[in-house]
Amino acid sequence: MADFSVQAKPQSVKWTIRSPRQSDLERLADIYLAVRRETFVWVDPASFRHEDFKAHTQGEHLWLAEAPNGEAAGFMTLWAPDDFIHMLYVSTFWQGQGIGAALLAALPDWPHKKYRLKCLVKNDRANAFYRSKGFIVTGSGTSTEGDYAEMSFYPSV
Numbered sequence: 001m002a003d004f005s006v007q008a009k010p011q012s013v014k015w016t017i018r019s020p021r022q023s024d025l026e027r028l029a030d031i032y033l034a035v036r037r038e039t040f041v042w043v044d045p046a047s048f049r050h051e052d053f054k055a056h057t058q059g060e061h062l063w064l065a066e067a068p069n070g071e072a073a074g075f076m077t078l079w080a081p082d083d084f085i086h087m088l089y090v091s092t093f094w095q096g097q098g099i100g101a102a103l104l105a106a107l108p109d110w111p112h113k114k115y116r117l118k119c120l121v122k123n124d125r126a127n128a129f130y131r132s133k134g135f136i137v138t139g140s141g142t143s144t145e146g147d148y149a150e151m152s153f154y155p156s157v
Contacts, residue, residue, distance in 0.1 A: 013068060013098065014068060015065050015099060015102040017064070017065055019063065020062055020063075020064040028064065031091045032075075033049070033052070033053070034092065035089045038092055039126075040146075042122055042146060043146070056087070060078060062076070063103055065090070065103055073090065073094040073097075074089055074090035075088075076089075085117040086117070088100055088104075100133075104133060111155055114155060116150065116152045117135070118143070118149070119149050120146050120148050121147040121148060133153070134154075135152060135153045136153075137149045137150070
């Protein structure tokens with residue numbers, strides 16, 4: 001018998017933004033790996049590894065976005081010495097539900113402080129999201145995943 005059930009996304013979700021527990025880190029590594037492979041289709045998916053998460057988050061402040069059902073749905077990291085948002089990743093199922101905005105709102109003194117990030121040029125959805133939150137392109141460069149735009153958020157005075 002075929003299963004025709006559909007998992008519906010909630011229309012309005014109240015996110016819990018918190019520091020992850022040790023037990024959350026495996027799920028966050030899963031999200032990091034899956035979203036990179038799904039999003040960066042121009043990069044060889046074999047170049048992304050599960051252990052990248054631990055290596056790429058060393059020394060960074062980490063926030064977890066938790067759905068009402070307790071599921072880890074996304075995360076953000078900040079390299080605090082430079083107010084640099086290093087990563088913001090949301091599980092594919094939860095994208096478009098407000099997690100990114102909730103994570104940004106968790107930043108210290110947001111939106112009254114300047115923040116920076118790099119966003120791959122080919123990542124149209126992420127570029128549109130950051131622009132919608134007030135980030136502007138302030139530079140550019142190239143990484144192993146491709147060209148990126150350096151983006152900055154300047155608080156309004």
